[in-house]
Amino acid sequence: MSERAGPAGVAPLINAAVDVLSAGDPAQKTAAAFAAADLMNDAAASPAGTARRSPPDRPARPDRPALVAPGGAPRRRLGSAKGRAALLHAVAHIEFNAIDLAFDMAARFADAVAAEGLDAAAFVRDWIRIGAEEAYHFGLIQTRLAAHEAAYGDLPAHDGLWEAAEATAHDVAARLAIAPMILEARGLDVTPGMIERLEAVGDHDSAAALKIIYRDEIGHVACGRRWFHAICKARSEEPAAAFRAMKDRYFAGALKPPFNHAARAQAGLERNLYEESVS
Numbered sequence: 550m551s552e553r554a555g556p557a558g559v560a561p562l563i564n565a566a567v568d569v570l571s572a573g574d575p576a577q578k579t580a581a582a583f584a585a586a587d588l589m590n591d592a593a594a595s596p597a598g599t600a601r602r603s604p605p606d607r608p609a610r611p612d613r614p615a616l617v618a619p620g621g622a623p624r625r626r627l628g629s630a631k632g633r634a635a636l637l638h639a640v641a642h643i644e645f646n647a648i649d650l651a652f653d654m655a656a657r658f659a660d661a662v663a664a665e666g667l668d669a670a671a672f673v674r675d676w677i678r679i680g681a682e683e684a685y686h687f688g689l690i691q692t693r694l695a696a697h698e699a700a701y702g703d704l705p706a707h708d709g710l711w712e713a714a715e716a717t718a719h720d721v722a723a724r725l726a727i728a729p730m731i732l733e734a735r736g737l738d739v740t741p742g743m744i745e746r747l748e749a750v751g752d753h754d755s756a757a758a759l760k761i762i763y764r765d766e767i768g769h770v771a772c773g774r775r776w777f778h779a780i781c782k783a784r785s786e787e788p789a790a791a792f793r794a795m796k797d798r799y800f801a802g803a804l805k806p807p808f809n810h811a812a813r814a815q816a817g818l819e820r821n822l823y824e825e826s827v828s
């Protein structure tokens with residue numbers, strides 16, 4: 550385990566983020582996420598020393614679900630409890646990965662943000678707050694899975710989310726472009742349709758959980774966009790051109806319309822930035 554000094558005062562928070570990444574069991578990972586947020590919100594917590602740990606290359610995860618190659622998932626028929634459970638399971642997997650993506654952002658890139666002359670402590674705090682929200686989202690979906698007599702791990706899940714993270718582990722701007730500004734923004738595009746389909750079959754409780762997630766995710770995209778722009782400014786790069794370059798280099802596939810322009814605008818995403826990256 551390596552130890553290094555870093556931006557003053559953030560060492561305990563970064564260590565708490567590494568604890569989240571090191572926990573494989575879902576209950577332990579979410580507990581560690583809430584503990585990190587509690588530590589951050591505890592004004593009395595003293596920044597004890599500067600020695601801190603590095604994030605693992607790959608976060609710990611449970612034995613199940615089995616991970617399979619992305620793509621090929623059939624459209625789920627939500628009229629049956631089984632179909633709804635499959636949809637909820639896919640969402641649970643996204644939220645579980647989102648916990649790790651947020652805490653990895655905090656732990657991996659604090660130094661890089663400081664090196665750009667930006668406020669690394671604010672960056673770490675933003676992503677710990679978001680990581681705790683992801684743990685809350687995961688819990689909401691676990692409850693809905695249980696209502697369908699299912700649990701996270703019951704079905705196979707795809708591994709594409711962490712592949713995107715590994716490809717961008719060396720550059721905070723690339724990670725911000727791919728994770729919050731492409732993947733989480735895509736969530737804003739597709740979630741209203743899922744809510745509608747769940748309402749149509751009378752699963753109002755699952756729809757209500759997705760509405761909470763949708764609201765919070767607008768904030769996650771906004772946060773990613775804000776830091777991306779700050780880094781572009783520090784590097785004297787034009788954001789739309791930089792975003793395009795990152796997407797071409799690190800994102801396999803095209804950005805898929807139709808876009809939810811209203812939600813993207815709420816997150817501050819400039820229309821030209823993503824529309825110029827469609828092809």
Ligand SMILES: [Fe+2]
Binds near residue numbers: 682762766
């Ligand atoms: Fe989420």
Ligand SMILES: [Fe+2]
Binds near residue numbers: 769
């Ligand atoms: Fe999120």
